[in-house]
Amino acid sequence: MHIIVLAKQVPDIEKVKFLRETNRVDRKSADSEINPFDLNALEAAQQMKEQLGATVTVISMGPQSAEAVLREGIARDADRGILLYDDSFAGADTLATSYTLAAAIRKVGDFDLILCGETTVDGDTGQVGPGLAERLGVSLLPFVSELTKVSTDKVTAVTETSAGSLSVEASFPLLITGTKELNTPRLPTLKEKLRARKAEVEKWTAADLGDVDPVKLGIAGSATWVESIALPPEKKRKGEVLQGEDAASQLVAALDKAGLLKG
């Protein structure tokens, strides 16, 4: 059984700053980390490996520093880490990203299951997983919050929808995008971290992907582009502070006037 996990290096979104002067995100303002949802995907792969025996491959596309997220994967018992790193991959939108990842996965070979997070906290599109499932021609189980039953040829999983949850049985090959609820990721031990630090991370360039069309990679292969960036318009707020014993009745009177009371 072969499980592939996708991981991405992202800036710490709670700290990252936006530069008003240049309309750019200042990546130096915050440390980089592994996309938090990817830790849930890695944990799920590790649990399946423990229960069923499996080979786990972690793949990331990004700058050289993204090697760190592959070491995170190896520390969580992944057998292999592959970094897709090439100047021609840079500036990719989700269409070009899923194209590049699909080419890499074909090169890696047969797989039963691909696990990734429901979204990445930086781009926050959630489009790469489903797009990749399409490119590889496999079924997609999105927003999975629980793996109820796993075996070497299928899973039973709970998928979240806006109307409630569905329990679905799906056979491999399959791509799952996981939510935060999927599990509680464990922290690797010091020993595992040391092992991961010494492990080899494979680096693949466009030339290593074999038969790829260079115009479908990176910025050249992207169909969307950011024309401009603006600050959101601030809604004018009343900012009325109500005080004293009758604050509650003043407030209800104001809300009543605005037609916000029930009935």
Place this chain on the structure above:
Amino acid sequence: MNNEEYKGLMVFAEQREGKIHPVAYELLGKGTEIAQKLNIEVSAVVLGSDLGDEINELFYYGAEKVYSYNHPVLADFDLLNYKHNVARLINEVKPETLLIGATHLGRSLAPRIAAAVNTGLTADCTALEVGDEGNLVQIRPAFSGNILAHIRTTTRPQMATVRYKVMQKLPRDPSRKGEIIEKEPEIIESVLKIVSKESSGGVNIAEADVIVCGGRGVKSSTDFELLQDLADAFGGIVGCTRPIVDDGWMGKEHQVGFSGNTVKPKLYIAVGLSGSPQHLAGMRDSDVIVAINADPSAPIFKLADYGVVGDLYEVVPKLAAEARQRS
């Protein structure tokens, strides 16, 4: 790809249990506005099983043409068959723009369609504009909602998922008529089998008109009953911040914020929450914001229309009683 061949604006109309999701009507409203500027046609595509008169609703809200796929397999969430048939329709009809509601289904379906027809897709738009040469400018919040990115697509169709409750639907007009085009679906055998369904118990915070949202200032999970009582008095539902979900006091379907649900109710009552940037990103577009907090320096007061500085355990019950008295 010859972009000139692509004409018209199409809306994907999601249905659940035979009812069309209202985000489709909102997209038809926005679509009509765009179509009038560009003098193009607005159509909708709907897949389901025996939808009957429900299809006419799409005309009442602005569609001029509806492509309808009818098959028992299409009654439920079936990504593969939805994708396959919508992708076929795109290749046949060649719409210039395709809009999809950013529901769970829409967010999973749209990227598959985009990859299948090799076109660009913008996620989770909150505004759409017509740019020069009639191109669609897709506007979406990025980086926790701190910035708005204006995005364009070089390929066709220009695809976007659009958040629920940000666009305005047209008033329903039952005298409006249009053309239904019945399409023969191609059905693929799915390797997915639905074992069971569980509804979220009616909690759909993204659709609520009034939300009473509690944070760390609420001292125990049972104290949320006070907030529930206040919500009942206003005919609303209870939400919470991320730490409350992390502690297991409430389910994620109640969570408001960047990593939870984005909401835009008519009235948002923030109780005992300070207003972290991540929380504000999920509720800043609410019509009227009320903040109740003991700490006058809490950031939530900066965003509030009305602020009450005080102990929530005193203010909340009083507010509920006053509201009941008046309504």
